[in-house]
Amino acid sequence: MDYIELLEKYMQGLTTPEEEKALLDWIQHDGDARSTISAFYEKRWKETPDTGVSAELQYKMLMNIKQNICQHEIENQSAAGRKIVWMNVMKYAAAILATMVVSVFSAYYFYSSESDVKNFVVYADKGQRSNLVLPDGTKVWLNSDSKLEYDNTYGVKERKIRLTGEAYFEVAKDKEHRFLVSTGLMDVEALGTAFNVQSYPNEDEITTTLLEGKVKISTPGQEAILLPNQQACFGKSSNGLSVIEVENAKYSNSWTKGEFAFNGATLEEIAKELSRMYNMEIKFDSDEIKEYNFSGVIKNNSLTNVLEIISLTSPVVYEVVNDSIILDKQK
Template structure:
């Protein structure tokens, strides 16, 4: 078997996630010895990007990419953190340790494109960064009388009573409600809010599970009574609604209302996003805006513009991208720079501003939300994004 045939076989094994440890080691060795750019040619063919020029051009800076490979491997062996990789003007974020070999493939694939640029990105960040830790389980609970409990620092056990309802922090960090409401029948409301850089999980009085993303909130009664269960959301939340056909569940977010009986769905209602997006994973929901209504099937997404009344339905939503935040990572699919930076600003509690024209970049891939800010920003420099840090918590993107 020729070297080219062997490379094709190994790359295919990696793509299918079927490569053995020995095959990974063999592939890494072949990449290390790839002075002729064979892998670049193969990947160009695979991705339909091959041209007569790229098929014959093997003049790329091998030393530079070998150093990049070393950085990724060193980071992987010391911290087991996801690697941040430049590929054809996109950034690929890889999450699991077995991707070490794939990291090398993607780095090599990017060599041809970047070698044709007039300037090469520095291996280090363009400016010293005061590191910012990733977000975590942080939230504040506001009771019906206006008093507040900081949940991340509160101990486990019963935190408060609202009428006949007990509020308990469980051992796994969740907040749970149990009981029958107030003695006099008065409806009491609580609000859970996550700060930028926070997330939290809540079990509502009916058993419905709620996951709040960063910079989000949910207001709800301490006991559900009457003929519906109604809550109000800002930011982003994922719901696993307990079934109760006699008492439908209703979520209000901005100009959008979502009615369900029992289902799993995500709603993104950040004020700085262009639309309120409701994505259905399981069951059925009815999305309403002004006088319009749309019934969703699993896999569909309803979009309502912040100042609009029409409902746009996307038939095949990218569920993995929508739910990435709950699984512990960011996921981008042809996202522009502002889209990426909005997510980063919420999770790391930093301000992002742009100086002059916003760089035109497209980002695809995943990155773990357990990375520090400096690790993420270092990845941005490899896509020729320039920035500076001001006052420790402001990122200024430069043209």
């Protein structure tokens, strides 16, 4: 069976249920699937004419993969088991997307006929995470609900990328070409280092946490140099930049290892993070519990596990209602 041809057909939404099952089984169980897909699309990328694939079509292809995978699994579960099985569906979809989408989706590019600049974009939708290697060897882990962009001038004069959301970087050393992450309001410059950047549009604060090396932080009218175990915080509303010492900087990228870490975070902050990670709405029936503080590291960061630990260590109860979670104070 030609799985690449089947994959092409699947991404266009033309496969039969039997073909979908065969393709998903191959991706999940064949250890060579990732390298086969990667090699094929790398070759195609090099041979693709400049007309390229439109950004709209690429995004539709990505959404088609995600929706078809989730729907395929959900339809095979009984209604009684869906609340628990929902987590397994997302894990299964995430595993397939981590293998397939980064290799496939990032191999395509956005192209404008009015310019020679080709723009590469990688998405990690809500409930998903992605990882990739940039042309210079820099490793990037992209967290849920995030987007990373760069173009084909990357590495010519400098190595510049644009980030919306959260990402962890292990930067390849290259003293001749600075590495720059731009979030719009905060620029992070590095030569060879490891750091985490969080910049979600709906959050007031942009943070950069340094694990190794040295980075330069630039915000409107302000600059700072970060050393290991320091964090830069920029308030969008206050337009203020501050640098603080962090006791456990290593926890800033715990999400890349499948862990969930928080240090003095409020339940409201944790709920926002969980909502992004699992693409599930979280509501509060009690405003009081929003300010409860939590610290710790959860190795198995499944949604059920996190909620169970929160309920066991505090007077908080939770209930799963359809696609939402309700948090309330224990009576």
